[in-house]
Amino acid sequence: MSLPEEANQSKQLEFVTLVAGGQNFCIEITQIREIRRWSPVTILPHSPSHVLGVINLRGAVIPIIDLAEKLGFAKIEPSERHVIIISAIEERIVGLLVESVSEILGVSPDMVRETPRNSEDPTTRATPGIIPVGDDMTKVINLAALLPDQGQVAA
Amino acid sequence: MSAHILAIDDSRTIRTLLTVALENAGFTVTTAVDGVDGVDKFQDAQADLVITDVNMPNKDGFGVIEDIRSGDVNRAVPVLVLTTESGAALKERARKAGATGWIVKPFDDASLVSVIKRLTGT
Amino acid sequence: MMTDGSILDAFFEECEDLLVALTEGLSDMRDGQADDETVNAVFRAVHSIKGAAGAFSLEDLVGFAHTFETVLDEVRGGRLDADENLLRVLQRAGDVLSDLVDAARNDTPADQDQVAPVLDDLKSFLGDEGVVEEEFVFEALTLSFDEPAAPNRYHVTFSPGKEFYATGNDPLLIIRALQELGNTTVEIDTSGIPDTFEGYDWASGYLSWKIDLEGPQNDLPILEVFQFVEDLCDLKVSNIETDDPADIPVPFIADEPEQVEPSDTVAPIEIASEATTPEPPKPQKKPTTEKQAKRSNATLRVDPERVDRLINAVGELIINQSVISQRLEEAALPNSSDLFADLDDYKLLAREIQEGVMAIRAQPVKPLFQRMMRIAREAADATSKDVTLLTEGEGTEVDKIVVERLADPLTHMIRNAIDHGIETPDDREAAGKKRDGVLRLTASQRSGSIVIEIIDDGAGLNRPRIKEIAIEKGVIAPDAQLSDQEIDHLLFAPGFSTAKEVTNLSGRGVGMDVVKTAITALGGRIAISSVRGEGTTFSITLPLTLAVMDGMIIFVGGQTMVVPITSILETIRPTDADLSPIGLSSHLLRIRGDYVPIIDLADRLGTPPCKKALTDRVLLLIQTETVAQCALVVDDIFDQRQVVVKSMQGNYGEIAGISGATILGDGKIALIIDPEAIAASAPSLQGQNAMQQEDPIHVTS
Structure with missing residues (x-):
């Protein structure tokens, strides 16, 4: 169905693949600022349960979100082994707690297929695309859809 | 050779407009923010021509021209008065102070440049 | 252009x-x-x-x-x-x-x-x-070249006078400019030069030129060359074909008796000397030194972003300093170690830099107050009242953001004071007051805060009426017992407005609650005091800067947090005698004969409840606008220090009861408590405004 991979080398997209809730996902690399090890957070009062708290990232206050829980899986029990992906969603910087980060995946744009709509579960809505990898596939996360601006504040 | 213009005006906007117009025409521009600053800068600026506003704090444009004409440095430099008025009284006053000519604001870049080219021989 | x-x-x-x-x-x-x-x-x-x-x-x-x-x-x-x-x-x-x-x-x-x-x-x-x-009228030099025709030949004679040279003109440049118009033949006439040097005037011109010029269609370009000098020389321009001399008026030289020594006789002109008023001697003009001082006071325009970057960097520096402090203390070095002295120097320098950087952002409130002059003028006109607005302390400096964000609340308060506070001239007269009302707007700096007051000499608050309206609008229960202060603060309750009808001025759909929200958002407080018949004073207390705050470091539910020092009246380690139980789980604090409600901070913030008895914990006596005083229970207090305030809103959003965050010496984040919001959210204290609102500090602007 698609051109040989080499044909579109110049327009390659890069994704960071990760594991959350035991499944494979990926996030486009341009949305990722850095990847760091889990460190204890400051808990926020009145926050939804997927918001773990905030950390200090070089002087900025960054909220940390449990990506697995946000995608509808069980809560991650954070430990030293877990990883935080610091990502930029529009103007906001948010840290995503994931189980692990695997590799950087380079694909041509036409390899990204639309996710077949078979359900309305939160995972499907937040992953509009899938990329086949070998016998398996990885799901592309749309961060803006997953974490819409909480912007309760207009001022 | 690019002529060096000293532009004296207390309005930042006019200074910018003059600088842009003159630099685009290939002149080198030094600006001064009022009369006293203008006369100060004139002492070391080696200007080939001076453009000065009339209404300015500390020293007005006529004062600037008089200082230049009565000074020891480059006293014969052409000086253009930048004014919003085109009345005869203003011109007489400018002339009396020793102005070479006058430019009426709003000025037209092309005629400003052509006048300056003529007066500086460039 | x-x-x-x-x-x-x-x-x-x-x-x-x-x-x-x-x-x-x-x-x-x-x-x-x-x-x-x-x-x-x-x-x-x-x-x-x-x-x-x-x-x-x-x-x-x-x-x-x-x-x-x-x-x-x-x-x-x-x-x-x-x-x-x-x-x-x-x-x-x-x-x-x-x-x-x-x-x-x-x-x-x-x-x-x-x-x-x-x-x-x-x-x-x-x-x-x-x-x-x-x-x-725009004096553009429009040249018309509409009709291309055979080149004309012109004859120009040109004898510059003394003034020509005195005004920075050069005959050579004129001739060059003519040469650019076409083919020229130039002939110099030296016959004017005197035979002897006796009486020779070096500044004078004795030369004249005859120029034949072939080229331009008409004489306009030629006249343009002589644009500024036509009255400074004898000039004749004639078309050789038509032999029609262009008429050049030369009135200037003839009318000018002083032309002989132009630059010497003209007195230096100061623009102010033009205003020769025949009035009695005015106070001496300000000495020149002051003028020069003004001049050297030139401002530097800087992109605010750069200043913000600097402020952030300095904030980091302060944090870094406290990290080092903490590490050194942990290292248990002997007290005599020079390191501590060096550290103190470091601390001082860091503070000094911080103050310097903050000063960049500081701006006098003067422009803001001047805007209010206009607001007052318009409000007085619109309500047909005579009002004089007096301002004091215009030089008081506040953070630029504070100045900017104060404009709306102040506007509203000034309008309010004129619309509702100050009476009509007739009413005032009847009350034995001067017909014109006085509104005073003052700013002053008081121990780390800026206080802005709006003082009117109007009718004062009508408390029975305020209470009535509050009951009507369901802001309070009909049987509510309120102190005067509590009644006054009803003005700030959402949805409350004393205006019986919508007037031109207050018809903008904002109430005093918006004012209060805006002030609170700036980390400030607003208070009212009013005497019936004598007037009302609104007093706004603002932090000097938004970026740094004096905070009390506290522990609540296992977390380290910060409470602004400005809102803490005192800290109390209560004994059983200080506590009076009320109901099963609540207590009142007895202090100097008064009973003050106790609010458990852990409970308000939804953190795990503290198992310790109240007497093993610490109470912070808090002054708030909404509920006068209350006592916040915290697990322990730790230290008092300056903290750098970080906004939570950029990356996350607003959190009820939290005004921001700071970074502590160990690099951890501590949340900054907003005592006002905490108190306002306590259900026992504010029947209607309590927690049924999901977010009591929601900003509605």
Whole structure:
């Protein structure tokens, strides 16, 4: 169905693949600022349960979100082994707690297929695309859809 | 050779407009923010021509021209008065102070440049 | 003409400065504090706006500024007396000019209904001469080359006079310019040179030139070359074919008896000396040293982003300093170690840098207060009341953001004071007061805070009426027992407005609750005091800067948090005798004969409850606007220190009861408590405004 991979080398997209809730996902690399090890957070009062708290990232206050829980899986029990992906969603910087980060995946744009709509579960809505990898596939996360601006504040 | 213009005006906007117009025409521009600053800068600026506003704090444009004409440095430099008025009284006053000519604001870049080219021989 | 957007932006920025200078000068004139230079400065402000506006073809602005300027010029020249009547018009004109600048900036048409009457008023001071339209006719040198024809030949004779040389002209440049017009033959005439050097005037011109020129279609380009000098020389331009000498008027030299020694006889002209008023000696003009001081006070324009970066970096430096402090303490070095002395120096330097950086952002409240002058004027006009707005402490400096964000609340409060506070002249007279009301707007710095007060000498708050309305609107229960202070604070309750009908002024759908929210958002507080019949005082207390705060470090539910020192009245380690149980789980704190409600901070923040008894914990006695006093229970208090305030809103959003965050010495984040919001959210204290609102500190602007 698609051109040989080499044909579109110049327009390659890069994704960071990760594991959350035991499944494979990926996030486009341009949305990722850095990847760091889990460190204890400051808990926020009145926050939804997927918001773990905030950390200090070089002087900025960054909220940390449990990506697995946000995608509808069980809560991650954070430990030293877990990883935080610091990502930029529009103007906001948010840290995503994931189980692990695997590799950087380079694909041509036409390899990204639309996710077949078979359900309305939160995972499907937040992953509009899938990329086949070998016998398996990885799901592309749309961060803006997953974490819409909480912007309760207009001022 | 690019002529060096000293532009004296207390309005930042006019200074910018003059600088842009003159630099685009290939002149080198030094600006001064009022009369006293203008006369100060004139002492070391080696200007080939001076453009000065009339209404300015500390020293007005006529004062600037008089200082230049009565000074020891480059006293014969052409000086253009930048004014919003085109009345005869203003011109007489400018002339009396020793102005070479006058430019009426709003000025037209092309005629400003052509006048300056003529007066500086460039 | 350049119409580059960035230059236009710069122009509007400059207009802002000029409008401030204008307002300042006009109010000095009104206060009788004006000297000649003040009037000049006012004139120049309008003049500069006009001049630069012309460059962008902002016709409305130019036209109005021109008339305005003409009137000011009359005042400056002493031909027009700046009496109360004229000053009133001038102030209005200043307002309109400001509107026109805004209209031009927003590229919206100006409101002619506003402009026209003021323009007419201005013109009425100018008498018959009115506005000389001719003066701003664009004097472009338009050359017409419509009809290409055979080249004409011109004969030019040119004898420059002494003045020609005295005004920076050079015959060589004139001849060169003519040469550019076509083929020329130049012949110099030296016959004018005297035979002897006796009486020879070195500054004079004895030479003349004859130039034959072939080229231009008409004489216009030739005349253009002589544009500035036609009256400084004998000039004849004739078309050789038609032999029709162009008529060059040379009236200037003939009428000018002083021309012999031009530059020596002309006295140095100071612009202020033009205003030769025949009045008794005025106070001496300000000494020149002051003028020079003003001049050297030149400002530097800096992108605010750069300042913010600096502030952030300094914030990091302070944090870094406390990290090092903490590490050193943990290292248990001997106290005598020089390191501690060095660390103290480091601390001092860091604070000094911080203060310096903060000072960059500090701005006097003066421009803000001047805007309020206008608001007051308009409000008084709209309500047909006589109100004088007096300002004090205009030089008080506050963080730029505070100045900016205070504009709306202050506007609202000034309008409110005039609309609802100050009575009509008749009512005032009946109450034995002066007919014109006085509104005072003051700013002062008090121990780390800025206090802004709005004091009116009006009727004072009508507490029974306020209570009635609050009950009507369901803000309080009909049987609520409230202290005077609590009644006063009902004004700030959401949905409360004392206006019986929507007036022109308060019909903007904002109430005092919005004012309060805005002040709170700035980390400030607002308080009211009022005496029936004598007036009302609103007093706003603001932090000096938004970026740094004095905080008490506390522990709650296992977390380290910060409470602003400004809101803590005292810290209490209670004994059983201080606590009176109320119901099963609540207590009141007995302090100096009063009973104060106790709020468990852990409970409010939803953190795990503390198992310790109240007597093993610490109470922070808090002063709030909504509920007078209350005591916050915390697990322990740790330390008092300056913290750098970080906003939570950029990356996350607003959290009820939390005003921000800071980074502690160990690099961890500590949340900053908003005691006001915590108190307001306590269900026992604020029946209606309690937790049924999901977010009690929700900003509705």
